[in-house]
Amino acid sequence: MKTWTVAAALLFVCSYGMAQTAPTARKSCDDLKAEIAKKLDEKNVVGYSLDIVDKGKEAADSKVVGGCDGGTKSIVYSKTAPSQAKPSDSKKPQ
Numbered sequence: 001m002k003t004w005t006v007a008a009a010l011l012f013v014c015s016y017g018m019a020q021t022a023p024t025a026r027k028s029c030d031d032l033k034a035e036i037a038k039k040l041d042e043k044n045v046v047g048y049s050l051d052i053v054d055k056g057k058e059a060a061d062s063k064v065v066g067g068c069d070g071g072t073k074s075i076v077y078s079k080t081a082p083s084q085a086k087p088s089d090s091k092k093p094q
Contacts, residue, residue, distance in 0.1 A: 029068040
């Protein structure tokens with residue numbers, strides 16, 4: 001009887017552990033990209049782009065900031081040139 005109890009407990013623990021990691025292992029690329037963009041916006045980061053690319057196809061001038069779609073794709077961060085004209089400048093009275 002002890003053997004069955006231990007086996008059942010181990011089975012429960014293993015299945016619980018897999019249930020906890022399964023949803024994050026197959027995260028949607030669009031969802032992860034939105035989460036990363038939100039964090040960057042909260043830190044007032046400007047002049048960047050986030051792109052979803054196949055794993056191993058990342059450009060040398062970009063930085064991998066996330067993995068998604070079961071590890072088959074990467075989300076890369078690249079700096080872009082900020083626009084020269086600020087939107088608030090055009091609305092100032094002369």
